[in-house]
Amino acid sequence: MRVALHTTVRPDRIEEYEAAHREVPVELTEAIRAAGARSWTIWRSGTDLFHLLDCEDYAGLLAALESLPLNIAWQARMATLLDTAHDYSAEGHEAGLPVVWEL
Template sequence: MRVALHTTVRADRVEAYEEAHRHVPEELTGAIRAAGVTSWTIWRSGTDLFHLLECDDYAGLLAALEPLPVNIAWQARMADLLDTVHDYSADGASAPLPVVWEL
């Protein structure tokens, strides 16, 4: 399934956000892949971040990653950089952007 998300980075933390993503821990990327993600791309327009990920089951992905110490540490780091964070709780499964049109 394809999932599109929208988060926002703090205007004064854009550079730090991009730097953090140049060094995503291998343990985290491995856990993301193990949870069924085949691709995850993030685009930035100003402070708006748009994520597109391909995964087997988005709710299952969130459930698998939420309790992992490496994800908890990463989310704490992101919380310092973002105004709108990616919600890894069970409620986050309703966060994907709705499809409006597709070709």
């Protein structure tokens, strides 16, 4: 399944956000893949961040990562950079953007 998300980075933290994503811990990317993600791409337009995830089960992915200490630490780091963060709670799977059109 594909899931599109929208988050926002703080205007004064864009460079730091992008720098953080150049050094995502390998252990975290391995955990994300183990949780069922096949790919995850983030695009930025100004302060808007658009995510596209391809995964087996988005709710399952969130459940697997929500209490993972490595992800908790990463999300704490991201919380200092974002105005709107990715929701890893049980209700987070409902945060996906609705599909309007597909080709």
